[in-house]
Amino acid sequence: MRKIKKLLSTLLVLAVVVTGYPSVCTAAETTTQTDVDTTVDYGRKPDDSYIHRSTGGKKSQTMSSNDYSKEAWGQGWHAQPSNDFLEENEDGTFLRISFFDDEGVFLETYDADFNFVSSRQLTKGxxxxxxxxxxxxxxxxxxxxxxxxxxxxxxxxxxxxxxxxxxxxxxxxxxxxxxxxxxxxxxxxxxxxxxxxxxxxxxxxxxxxxxxxxxxxxxxxxxxxxxxxxxxxxxxxxxxxxxxxxxxxxxxxxxxxxxxxxxxxxxxxxxxxxxxxxxxxxxxxxxxxxxxxxxxxxxxxxxxxxVYTGVSIGSFDLIGNTLITAGNSIDPDTTDRMLNMVKWRNVFVDVTDKDTFDTKTIWLTNYTDDDKIIVYTPHTVVTGDGMYVLWEEGYQDQEDGDYNILTRIAKIKNDGTLDGKIYRICARQTDCKPILTSKGHIVWFMTNDSSPVFYDVDPARLDDICFEGPGYIQLSTTTMKLSQDTYTEIEDSSHTHSYRPDVEVYYKGEKLTQDRDYTVSYEDNYTQGTAYAVVMGKGVFTGWNKAAFTILPAEEDNTWDVPDWWGTAKPSQTPAADPNGNRKDTPSATATAKPSQTPKPTKAPANSSKATSSASPSRKTDAAAKLKLTKPKTGKLSGNKLYVCWTELTAAKGYQLQYAQSKNFKKKLKTVNKNVSTQSYTTLKKLQKKKTYYIRVRAYTQISGKKIYGKWSPVKKVKY
The missing domain is CATH 2.40.128.630 (Lipocalin)
Known part of the structure; x- marks a missing residue:
């Protein structure tokens, strides 16, 4: 077996030397979400060239900030003043105006392609x-x-x-x-x-x-x-x-x-x-x-x-002789007893004659409780021949209850009736009211603890940019290819050398773009065994996918293991280390068997059970050293929830996560325990808005029935 591994190692080294790197990505074993129906046809990948991610602008968090469609006594039954505004300048550039309570008013200029140009700040006072x-x-x-x-x-x-x-x-x-x-x-x-x-x-x-x-x-x-x-x-x-x-x-x-x-x-x-x-x-x-x-x-x-009404209003426009109000509402016939329990809403427009005040209500959606679709507060954009209504919708995952949120766009006539179909695109709404540009495009921006992401939607191209299928495309439907699927471990006692093959991802034969369609991370890629390249969805893609690759042992395998009598050695007789860092089986006064013989355990005093335990300090230290975790990753979800995931360790029996509102983990500290039968992620719920959370994770194993914890991971800071 060792000869086969050595031969594979030699061939891989030759491939790298001759070509500089394997020139063709190889398909690898893939693992997908078990809770996703991979038989769903998500259609073609929509054209996402309308999404422009800028850099350099002031970071903030504005996703869904125009919405107050929360449950009763939840995160707000009333509107809030807008903090974000967008204008098109005469030369085709754009002006972002954003309010920050602690810093004042920021004015940022972006060119016609939504690249950051300059910024200034008005005096706060x-x-x-x-x-x-x-x-x-x-x-x-x-x-x-x-x-x-x-x-x-x-x-x-x-x-x-x-x-x-x-x-x-x-x-x-x-x-x-x-x-x-x-x-x-x-x-x-x-x-x-x-x-x-x-x-x-x-x-x-x-x-x-x-x-x-x-x-x-x-x-x-x-x-x-x-x-x-x-x-x-x-x-x-x-x-x-x-x-x-x-x-x-x-x-x-x-x-x-x-x-x-x-x-x-x-x-x-x-x-x-x-x-x-x-x-x-x-x-x-x-x-x-x-x-x-x-x-x-x-x-x-x-x-x-x-105080809870079950209604939220997003806009009020005057077109000719007609006043048009857009909003959403629960069933207007809901009884008092059920008011606080109803969660599902529908989008409506009220069309009012400005002279007589005669009003007609037109419902744009007709969802029921069974649909499990959350409708958010709408925006409107008035055009020359009607208006567009834009709103977010959240689609519930039946497994974990979380939501994928996207934007719906519907054109309505001046009488409030639909003009065509309702489109579904990859976008988020914010308190920045969309504007109609000189080109006839609908433009707005959002931030996600980031510089602005601009959406430049041409109404004439809605068929090209909308989803054909049910929404965001699951990465589980993609194919992953790795540049290298086998490595040979190098001598590295610190286990800090990582193995990172290049990754290519394909959807229906089309090669996707890293950092636009997906991001890449790695799991278990420091030591021999099975490692994984993991891709997380971005843009029009959601979910995850991962491909396995193998790290073979070094050419000279380390066969040393902890002897079964290790716990009886006296401190002065601790085995020494050889030049490669491996401990030698140095005989002790209580264990003098020759290397070729099986040493006999010594009889310990009746009151020295701790000293004879197999969970010795040295063994605990070795076990804990294998439980090293990197900084956890997070993703914000609707409903005051936060998704947290971390690297899965094969040596771990479980994990412990802590989150608090202070760096020293004392203010409002909470602990989540996950055993090995659960996956290496969790969802934190009932988080407070406008609060900063500090999150850390550590793994544990078990020796002689006792939990041995590794070190805490680096702390992840999240402003919710």
Whole structure:
């Protein structure tokens, strides 16, 4: 057998010497997910040239940040102000505007091909940016600060006017608007019309000490600002009633305008419990902000006053004579008893005549509980002949309950009906509202603890970029080829030399691109035995696949093993090491048998059972040394979950994972134990958003019934 191994080793060395490296990748044994149906036809690989991954831009985490379609009492039943905006400049370049609470406003320029060009930062100060609007002649950013003193003298909102070079042209300081904290538990919607800047948003109000209004009750709020003088000319901020357009709580706010009126949309949970539309005359001197022309509950919400509504609104647009609202909702007929239990939603558009307020609801999807599809909050993009509705959908894995999330795109006509089919593409939605470019493309960006990834979707090519099959393509349906499938182990007592064959992956005969379609890692590739090249899906691919390769023993095999009498040797008689680092079987005073003889164990005293145990310190040390793990890998999942995987060790009997919110693993420490019968991954659940987690893993084996732990892996830091 050793001759055969040596011959294989020699042939491999010759191949490397003659060719520099094996010129043809060899097919290797592959292992795929056992929980994936490999008979599914995922169709052709879609054209993914619309995805542009930039480098150099400021990193952040924005995936699904526009969504508030969570379960009752979950991670948010209300909208949040957007932090990310995108504009196309006149020269075809792009401007990214992003708010960071701790650092201020960042402005980044990208060229027409979405390559990072430059960045600048606006001065932070004590103010927090909460809204942005580009008008005809200027740009506006809305800032806030908390009024904990409930003082009418304190400035609570500041609107700053900028030119295109971001020079300050003016400021509007706003106080005495019954506001404890502006822009809380809602969005910020802005527009300009006839020289007036309109801001429709939410705020928490002064604590008046009554049961109804304590503490700091939340409602909608409207501010009207003269753009020329940068002064507030009108506001609606006092406690009122729904006949005046007042909505409390108001979980989301939008505003539109035509030549004569402004139209405000609010999502109420109690007064009223509905998506409510109101119409008011545009600003004029002496306007009564609490007088409205019309008001209608265009989408009633089931329930009786719960803060959770089962509804989320993503957009509100005015096209001609029609107001179009896009959102999602649970079954509107859900009873109070079932409200907190219903998880599944569908996408709808409300089409409203702006003059009569007559409204028609059109459902774009018709999912049931059996479909196990989660629908997220939609965006819209208005075009010359209708609009596109974009939303994320999550597809549940029946084995582990996790979700693969992608984007659906549907074109609708001005009457709200579908214009063609609903497409499915590889993309994620964020709080960056997609824009329509001068080329007629739909463009937006997302970040995943990374610089921006831009999506440049040409509506005319949706058939080319969409999935033909059910969605992301499983890597289990691909073929892997390795540049080398056999290695000979070199002499390396530290076991730090790794064996890493090149990997090629093919899907339906098409060669995939590393780091675009998949990433590569290796398992058990330091010592002799079976090792694996592992590929993880990326872009339009998901899941994993792995191919085995063999590491043969070195030419001179090390045949030394721990003798069965090793635990009885005295410290002064510990076997010495030979020049190759192998310990010699040095006879002890209690074991003097010749090498060719089987040594007889000595009789130990009755009270020395620990000394005679086969789990000696030396053996424990040797065992622990084989349990070395690299830094674990992670992937964020929906529903406040985190996927964690690590290298599988053949010497391990199990693993122990710890995660905490502090580097010293003391704050909110939790431990997960995995035995050898389970796979080398786990899913952490119920994680807190905007928290940093520290994760480490160690392996263990068993000697004489006792667990022997290896060292902790390097710590993986994840900001959730």
């Amino acid at each position: 004590i103010w927090t940016a909460r809204g942005y609007f580009k008008g005809k002649d200027a740009r506006y950013i809305v800032y806030k600060q908390v009024n904990s003193e409930q003082s009418d003298e304190k400035e609570v909102v500041r609107v700053v006017k900028y030119d295109d070079d971001w020079n300050i042209l003016g400021r509007c300081s706003i106080s005495a608007i019954n506001t404890y904290s502006a822009f809380t538990s809602g969005s910020v919607s802005m527009l300009e019309s006839d020289g007036i800047l309109y801001i429709h948003a939410a705020h928490t109000m002064y604590d008046e000490g009554t049961l109804l209004e304590s503490p700091h009750h939340q409602a909608n709020m409207t501010l009207e600002i003269d753009e020329a003088t940068m002064t507030k000319v009108a506001d609606m901020s006092a406690v009122s009633n729904e006949k005046t357009g007042y909505v409390s709580h108001s979980w989301n706010q939008f505003i539109q305008a035509d030549d004569n009126y402004i139209y405000r949309l609010d999502q109420g949970d109690s007064s009223p419990r509905a998506v409510t539309l109101s119409k008011q005359k545009k600003y004029y001197e002496g306007i009564d902000m609490y007088h409205i022309e019309d008001r209608r509950e265009i989408f009633p919400i089931c329930g009786t006053g719960q």
